[in-house]
Amino acid sequence: MLRILRYVLIAVLMVVLLTVALANRAVVPVRLLPEDVGALFGVNWQMEMPLFLVLFGGVVAGVVIGFTWEWLREHKHRKTASRRGKEVARLERELAVMRDSSSLPGDDVIALIDKPRKAG
Numbered sequence: 515m516l517r518i519l520r521y522v523l524i525a526v527l528m529v530v531l532l533t534v535a536l537a538n539r540a541v542v543p544v545r546l547l548p549e550d551v552g553a554l555f556g557v558n559w560q561m562e563m564p565l566f567l568v569l570f571g572g573v574v575a576g577v578v579i580g581f582t583w584e585w586l587r588e589h590k591h592r593k594t595a596s597r598r599g600k601e602v603a604r605l606e607r608e609l610a611v612m613r614d615s616s617s618l619p620g621d622d623v624i625a626l627i628d629k630p631r632k633a634g
Contacts, residue, residue: 531570538565 545552546559 535566538569540565544568
């Protein structure tokens, strides 16, 4: 059921994006700087492209910037989790060694007392 719902949502999204692209096919100039500032610095970089590419490019750039920002922001949490995971692994190894060493009796008399008797 969820797979069908996912395919339906993807299809609806594709239709919406296609509709936006077809509605915004006009070619628009994209400038690096406003005309007055570009003239002041002598940089008049300009490119003409369809408006839907400008819109979709802005959305993609925003998503990439957002994901990168969150990844950098969560670095301290990943570092702490990694450090604690290593500490847990070390403590589990230490506990396993302690269990192995405590399962062996340290005294011969205690070993004889703890030794199971044969029936019969």
